[in-house]
Amino acid sequence: MRRTFALLALSLVALFPASSSALARSGAATDAAARKAAATGKLDAALDSIRLENIKADIFFIASDELEGRDTPSPGQRIAARFLRARLERLGFAPGAPDGYIYEYPLYLPRLDEAKTYARTSLRPAGEFTLGVDYFIQSRSLAAFEGNAAVVFCGSGREKDAPKDLKGKWALCFDDGKTFSDVLKNLTEAGALGVLMAPGPGYDDKPYSERFGDELRRLRAADVSWPREDKREGVLPVLWLAPSAAERLAPELFGDNAKRNPKPGTELAASFAHARVLSGDNGTVLCENVCGFWPGSDPALRDEVIVLSAHYDHVGWRGQKREIHNGADDNGSGTTTLLAVAEALATHGPLRRSVMLMWVSGEEKGLFGSKAWTEKPWLPGQGRAVCNLNIDMVGRNAPEKLMITPTAKRAEYNGLVKLAEDLAPLEGFPKLESCDTYWDRSDHANFARNLKIPVAFLFSDVHQDYHKPTDDPDKIDYDKVRRVSRLVVRMLNGLQEDKLKL
Numbered sequence: 001m002r003r004t005f006a007l008l009a010l011s012l013v014a015l016f017p018a019s020s021s022a023l024a025r026s027g028a029a030t031d032a033a034a035r036k037a038a039a040t041g042k043l044d045a046a047l048d049s050i051r052l053e054n055i056k057a058d059i060f061f062i063a064s065d066e067l068e069g070r071d072t073p074s075p076g077q078r079i080a081a082r083f084l085r086a087r088l089e090r091l092g093f094a095p096g097a098p099d100g101y102i103y104e105y106p107l108y109l110p111r112l113d114e115a116k117t118y119a120r121t122s123l124r125p126a127g128e129f130t131l132g133v134d135y136f137i138q139s140r141s142l143a144a145f146e147g148n149a150a151v152v153f154c155g156s157g158r159e160k161d162a163p164k165d166l167k168g169k170w171a172l173c174f175d176d177g178k179t180f181s182d183v184l185k186n187l188t189e190a191g192a193l194g195v196l197m198a199p200g201p202g203y204d205d206k207p208y209s210e211r212f213g214d215e216l217r218r219l220r221a222a223d224v225s226w227p228r229e230d231k232r233e234g235v236l237p238v239l240w241l242a243p244s245a246a247e248r249l250a251p252e253l254f255g256d257n258a259k260r261n262p263k264p265g266t267e268l269a270a271s272f273a274h275a276r277v278l279s280g281d282n283g284t285v286l287c288e289n290v291c292g293f294w295p296g297s298d299p300a301l302r303d304e305v306i307v308l309s310a311h312y313d314h315v316g317w318r319g320q321k322r323e324i325h326n327g328a329d330d331n332g333s334g335t336t337t338l339l340a341v342a343e344a345l346a347t348h349g350p351l352r353r354s355v356m357l358m359w360v361s362g363e364e365k366g367l368f369g370s371k372a373w374t375e376k377p378w379l380p381g382q383g384r385a386v387c388n389l390n391i392d393m394v395g396r397n398a399p400e401k402l403m404i405t406p407t408a409k410r411a412e413y414n415g416l417v418k419l420a421e422d423l424a425p426l427e428g429f430p431k432l433e434s435c436d437t438y439w440d441r442s443d444h445a446n447f448a449r450n451l452k453i454p455v456a457f458l459f460s461d462v463h464q465d466y467h468k469p470t471d472d473p474d475k476i477d478y479d480k481v482r483r484v485s486r487l488v489v490r491m492l493n494g495l496q497e498d499k500l501k502l
């Protein structure tokens with residue numbers, strides 16, 4: 001198919017150079033034809049640079065066990081980002097982010113950093129408490145905290161017992177297993193530094209290990225979310241002490257030698273120190289999109305930037321058996337499609353318009369990487385994004401099956417989709433199917449919603465290994481990924497007219 005096209009272009013030049021009425025026009029036509037022939041040659045070279053073996057090598061790396069499924073955030077995901085960056089640097093792409101090739105954006109991760117979290121009493125020996133054994137904390141009161149102070153016994157902590165002034169001190173209360181909210185209110189009003197709860201004489205609820213076990217699992221497995229406005233600063237830290245720990249902190253109140261009727265307001269012999277530390281910077285973690293910029297050659301058009309995107313993250317370790325999910329198709333296939341396109345662009349040289357290649361993270365957590373970028377886009381110079389082509393899962397199912405959204409059935413249907421429909425048959429996809437039901441399911445949705453630009457999404461459907469540990473590189477149809485990559489290059493080439501028809 002490609003060869004026929006090249007020959008046709010050449011034969012047109014041969015047949016019609018002198019057929020125009022005016023000489024000047026004839027000269028211009030010859031120039032245009034020559035330019036077209038040169039462009040065709042460059043396109044051919046670009047398409048030829050896309051090799052099945054290269055794509056295979058890249059997917060086997062991206063979907064290797066050593067990257068542990070590229071969860072956002074994780075070391076494997078960050079290594080993948082650096083691999084992509086190195087490739088951009090080698091190929092001569094310009095940095096596509098303010099400080100290089102990596103566009104950072106914050107997410108909230110309320111996960112306890114247990115190595116830095118501690119609780120201890122000044123009474124020795126054995127003053128150190130162990131989280132999950134001696135004490136428990138709840139996720140809803142989780143905020144960074146560090147404090148070392150005297151401890152005041154506050155009885156039940158209810159109205160009748162709670163001292164009025166606890167400024168800067170720990171309040172230790174007998175837990176009666178009843179509602180806790182009024183206790184917390186009283187102690188907050190009294191200015192307590194934090195609250196220590198321990199089973200009192202009348203306590204008949206479950207042991208804390210059972211009562212707070214799920215909380216602890218949640219704290220340890222906390223996942224990223226979109227940053228919260230409220231950082232929970234000023235929330236009183238609450239610790240739930242197991243009976244043995246309570247006795248070690250306050251032998252005068254707990255255990256066999258305890259006083260019968262201790263008086264609320266009494267200060268204990270021991271002081272208490274506690275720190276709780278959240279992942280990253282007080283629960284804020286910086287995540288990474290990788291952005292490479294390919295500047296356009298036409299001064300009038302180069303500020304119009306075509307954005308190609310693919311998410312490079314996946315879901316990491318998951319499931320009952322805690323297995324690595326390699327995500328070879330999801331989205332190793334899209335990730336390496338963009339790498340193949342990067343090589344093709346390097347072979348081709350500049351297009352008239354600029355191209356931004358963007359590998360986003362956080363897709364599997366809620367399209368976070370693309371949400372961050374489209375809410376705060378950054379492009380070199382005066383660049384502005386004019387359209388987005390997003391590629392996610394293009395390496396499985398029948399060789400000729402490729403889907404697209406938005407189709408003509410949606411209001412968002414546009415010239416970019418039309419271009420894909422026109423060019424797809426050249427790469428062995430006779431008719432693009434609709435994946436309109438996936439309109440909201442990948443990163444293009446954020447480009448459409450937040451930047452209000454035309455978008456298209458290429459996808460070849462889910463399969464039995466979708467989000468399973470078995471989405472592995474040996475199941476990928478590499479020729480299909482090669483053809484999708486070629487289609488993307490053809491689309492870029494088709495977007496170089498004087499006026500974009502989107």
Ligand SMILES: [Zn+2]
Pocket residue numbers: 330364467
């Ligand atoms: Zn996925």
